Amino acid sequence: MKLYNLKHSDEQVSFRQAVLRSIGRDSGLFYPTALPRFADVDALLAQPFVARSQTILDRLLGEDFDAGVIPALVERAFTFPAPVHAVSEKVSALELFHGPTLAFKDFGARFMAQVMAHLLERGDHQGPLTIVSATSGDTGAAVAHAFYGLPNIQVVILYPKGRISSLQEKLFCTLGGNIRTLAVDGDFDSCQALVKQCFTDREFVTRFGLNSANSINIARLIAQSTYYFEALAQLPQRDRVVISVPSGNFGNLTAGLFAQALGLPVHAFVASTNANDTVPRYLQSGIWNVRSTVPTLSNAMDVSAPNNWPRIEELFAHAQRSLSSELRHAAITEPETLAALRELDQLGYLAEPHAAVAYASLKRNLHDNETGLFLCTAHPAKFKEAVESTLNRQLPLPAALAEADRRPLLSHEVPATLAALQQQIAAAWQ
Numbered sequence: 217m218k219l220y221n222l223k224h225s226d227e228q229v230s231f232r233q234a235v236l237r238s239i240g241r242d243s244g245l246f247y248p249t250a251l252p253r254f255a256d257v258d259a260l261l262a263q264p265f266v267a268r269s270q271t272i273l274d275r276l277l278g279e280d281f282d283a284g285v286i287p288a289l290v291e292r293a294f295t296f297p298a299p300v301h302a303v304s305e306k307v308s309a310l311e312l313f314h315g316p317t318l319a320f321k322d323f324g325a326r327f328m329a330q331v332m333a334h335l336l337e338r339g340d341h342q343g344p345l346t347i348v349s350a351t352s353g354d355t356g357a358a359v360a361h362a363f364y365g366l367p368n369i370q371v372v373i374l375y376p377k378g379r380i381s382s383l384q385e386k387l388f389c390t391l392g393g394n395i396r397t398l399a400v401d402g403d404f405d406s407c408q409a410l411v412k413q414c415f416t417d418r419e420f421v422t423r424f425g426l427n428s429a430n431s432i433n434i435a436r437l438i439a440q441s442t443y444y445f446e447a448l449a450q451l452p453q454r455d456r457v458v459i460s461v462p463s464g465n466f467g468n469l470t471a472g473l474f475a476q477a478l479g480l481p482v483h484a485f486v487a488s489t490n491a492n493d494t495v496p497r498y499l500q501s502g503i504w505n506v507r508s509t510v511p512t513l514s515n516a517m518d519v520s521a522p523n524n525w526p527r528i529e530e531l532f533a534h535a536q537r538s539l540s541s542e543l544r545h546a547a548i549t550e551p552e553t554l555a556a557l558r559e560l561d562q563l564g565y566l567a568e569p570h571a572a573v574a575y576a577s578l579k580r581n582l583h584d585n586e587t588g589l590f591l592c593t594a595h596p597a598k599f600k601e602a603v604e605s606t607l608n609r610q611l612p613l614p615a616a617l618a619e620a621d622r623r624p625l626l627s628h629e630v631p632a633t634l635a636a637l638q639q640q641i642a643a644a645w646q
């Protein structure tokens with residue numbers, strides 16, 4: 217696969233380069249020069265999940281690697297299923313939370329980590345590789361678990377001390393090994409600012425091989441396309457399928473649109489957001505107007521300037537398709553989210569606020585002769601407080617969380633200064 221920079225189309229890179237660089241000149245996103253259209257989708261859908269994902273990713277990325285490499289990386293990354301659960305006669309849920317950190321980000325982060333470890337091994341990257349990332353919860357956990365135990369890679373994750381839930385903290389700050397977690401004396405913005413500042417010190421970046429491995433990395437998106445195939449493979453009825461994607465930075469929806477471009481017969485997508493509704497307002501009015509971010513129950517989607525949006529614009533422009541008439545959308549309020557959570561519970565399905573947003577938005581956008589699917593991006597236990605207070609009952613803790621909860625915290629407490637961060641990065645290599 218070849219890719220180009222959306223801001224400077226003359227900057228063309230291989231998939232391997234795009235993964236190692238994450239982002240191009242002037243912070244331009246990398247975008248594939250071409251996506252093939254598979255002629256054998258029915259045969260692909262007949263295969264089991266891992267085998268099918270190996271085939272798809274090998275077709276897209278294989279030319280950049282020795283034979284057999286991509287299938288081996290997929291096998292190591294995709295160690296958990298993505299089951300479809302029927303919720304009502306016409307609506308099903310795709311559960312993407314059966315990985316080690318109980319959220320869909322495990323799929324993309326684990327494949328990206330495997331690719332990076334392989335590139336290091338074959339010498340594409342010289343010297344140390346240090347993943348440095350700031351998190352307000354979910355992303356850090358997925359990245360930490362994805363890279364845990366991989367040779368010659370150190371991971372340093374910053375989070376605001378006392379401002380993430382104790383369960384969230386336990387999930388990624390108890391690993392040890394090559395994972396160093398920093399409880400920063402500050403808020404999430406100061407963590408992010410520190411990481412940014414660290415990346416401007418060119419000499420330091422080169423010495424420790426700093427890489428952000430963040431959600432705009434193309435390896436994550438390409439890997440995520442495979443579970444859309446898995447969803448259709450499991451649906452008993454594949455005619456006129458409409459898929460609702462709970463969206464924040466819009467990486468998940470980009471991956472779904474990639475799958476559709478590859479030939480997956482999805483009738484329509486629904487871009488579903490909470491009150492942070494820049495995209496629904498844009499699709500309605502044609503005006504891109506970013507307002508300040510408001511906190512909601514579905515906090516992983518509290519994003520007002522979604523960083524993957526230029527990729528979606530490019531995809532529609534390429535295909536000469538109309539965004540405003542083809543991409544369905546809705547912004548769901550907090551009361552509507554709670555009502556959807558209760559409605560799902562009455563249908564016998566336990567969800568959490570992100571999936572509830574997707575469900576509410578799907579119902580608003582599903583026509584009579586269509587089949588609906590909504591994405592469940594996190595395990596209900598990850599949003600225990602909100603779910604328990606809405607449904608008035610206690611949730612059991614899944615085994616992975618209960619086990620992490622028993623382990624001691626290994627975080628280092630640091631002030632929000634560049635010197636402290638650089639010292640911690642250096643210490644990770646000693």
Ligand SMILES: *Cc1c(COP(=O)(O)O)cnc(C)c1O
Pocket residue numbers: 319320321354462463464465466467468469516517570593594
């Ligand atoms: C990250 C996240 C999202 C948003 O996904 P994007 O790809 O950023 O649109 C939705 N739900 C959960 C639980 C998440 O962690």
